[in-house]
Amino acid sequence: MWERIIADYGFYMGWSFGVTAVLMLLEPVLLNFQHRKMLQRLRRISRTNQTDR
């Protein structure tokens, strides 16, 4: 059954489910990355302020 579905509709279902999966997985990964970068920057600012004092 699955061979036939993939042969007949694999292109349409693959692109639909594939792009959805990529977008929905990429969004939290990028947000995690952004959060880590932001924390690094804030730690650096915080360290610099302490040294200045």
Added chain:
Amino acid sequence: MNLNWFKYSSPASFYPFAGKLLPWFFWPTVLLTVAGLYWGFFQTPDVLTDQKEYYRIIFIHVPAAWMSMWLYIVIAGWSLVGLIMNTRLSYMMAAATAPTGAIFTFIALWTGAFWGKTSWGTWWDWDPRMTSELILLFIYMGYMALQAAIDDKRRADKASAILALVGVFMIPLIYWSINCPDPYQCTALHQRSSIKDIESNILWAMLTMTLAFWLYSFYVIFKRVRNIILEREKHTDWVNQLPEIQSVKGGS
């Protein structure tokens, strides 16, 4: 339990609260997505009226389209609260919701094109529902562009809140734009179907996926709002005192 909701209207209280809630949204999202896809692919009939196996695109297309409309209502709601009560967090929540809403709108249009090609023989048609959904994507993009274009965040918040409230008229328009207004002038591909006509396994798989998308939205919106809070409040003492910033500072 006596929960003081106003306490969480402050970014300083909401930041750690949202962080604690993240795993409560993440794991149910994973479980419901797996359950919904399993149900949709293995427990449903192979044919839906005149459509063959490809109809299973509805398990992402319909929930994504619902979420695109729902998240816009959420943005308009937060914008209204922001304008009335002048709370910073309301604007931050609205700004955090917009990219996820835009992604769901894009997914609805993208998957709709592939479903349309298989069932209607066309990638795109200026059908009322498709056109109004495309306009919704443009409104989302306009909202985000306006947020990014104004340097003063307070002004950007107010301007984009007004845009969000003006654009909310699109939601009933999308919802009711099923049939072509004048059948002599055009034909509509989207036709109204009663919920009673949908086979119960198909309906439940679709509702499970909708719930999964809903929890996913909570997860990413809370993640994004934490980033927005950090960015906007970076000069405040409470951000400087956060354990995730203090813990490394002492060791280095």
